[in-house]
Amino acid sequence: MTDRRTELAENLARVEERIASACAAAGRKREEVTLIVVTKTYPASDVRLLHELGVRHVAENKDQEAAPKAAACSDLSLTWHFVGQLQTNKARSVAGYADIVQSVDRPKLVRALSAAAVHAGRELGCLVQVALDAESGRQGDRGGVAPGDVEELAAAVDEAPGLRLDGLMTVAPLAGPYAGRQQAAFERLMEFSSRLRADRPAANMVSAGMSADLEQAVAAGATHVRVGTAVLGVRPRLG
Numbered sequence: 001m002t003d004r005r006t007e008l009a010e011n012l013a014r015v016e017e018r019i020a021s022a023c024a025a026a027g028r029k030r031e032e033v034t035l036i037v038v039t040k041t042y043p044a045s046d047v048r049l050l051h052e053l054g055v056r057h058v059a060e061n062k063d064q065e066a067a068p069k070a071a072a073c074s075d076l077s078l079t080w081h082f083v084g085q086l087q088t089n090k091a092r093s094v095a096g097y098a099d100i101v102q103s104v105d106r107p108k109l110v111r112a113l114s115a116a117a118v119h120a121g122r123e124l125g126c127l128v129q130v131a132l133d134a135e136s137g138r139q140g141d142r143g144g145v146a147p148g149d150v151e152e153l154a155a156a157v158d159e160a161p162g163l164r165l166d167g168l169m170t171v172a173p174l175a176g177p178y179a180g181r182q183q184a185a186f187e188r189l190m191e192f193s194s195r196l197r198a199d200r201p202a203a204n205m206v207s208a209g210m211s212a213d214l215e216q217a218v219a220a221g222a223t224h225v226r227v228g229t230a231v232l233g234v235r236p237r238l239g
């Protein structure tokens with residue numbers, strides 16, 4: 001059996017190759033795209049190996065798993081992204097270790113994260129998660145704010161003490177008009193990003209694309225891709 005370090009190194013090399021090809025095909029520079037490795041359901045020892053292999057951005061989607069993992073890796077220089085649906089009662093905990101929360105999707109969560117960041121004396125980067133298939137006033141099935149509510153939520157983040165508006169995130173919808181049309185979905189997200197950047201040029205992060213559709217995200221203009229399975233392997237359970 002090959003050891004875990006070798007397995008991760010090989011997987012990372014393959015993902016790196018995919019990102020590089022997608023950048024070349026889109027006429028983009030490789031440095032324009034940051035790889036975030038989604039380490040959910042995998043142990044802190046894997047995070048450590050990934051760090052040794054040069055990974056600097058990791059993501060988690062559940063506070064109860066992420067908090068101890070981040071604590072176990074606090075000696076490593078890593079940027080921690082939180083990408084899961086987040087209850088307001090976890091905001092304190094998440095603000096203690098996360099550098100960027102990518103799943104900001106409602107005013108109540110903005111208020112909770114703001115209070116938590118101020119309490120922790122930290123500045124928390126925030127991405128507004130867009131649910132491209134949600135109707136105004138409603139949330140997406142996997143979190144996210146409806147397209148028509150993006151601007152208002154972005155403004156709320158922008159005004160909240162302790163929070164920094166960094167940009168937008170999406171997960172390609174499984175149902176609705178964008179089902180199976182990842183690139184169209186990501187291009188739509190880019191339109192919202194352009195609008196956002198017109199007033200707030202610093203909010204230029206666009207997080208889109210996972211193991212199955214990172215090429216489409218890079219083609220559309222994503223600045224960050226979130227890759228789990230392709231680096232770490234198929235997760236033992238849904239996470």
Ligand SMILES: *Cc1c(COP(=O)(O)O)cnc(C)c1O
Pocket residue numbers: 038040061083084171209210211212226227228229230239
């Ligand atoms: C799990 C997860 C990913 C990574 O998905 P893979 O298909 O394993 O690459 C990306 N984004 C979010 C929000 C996730 O929850």
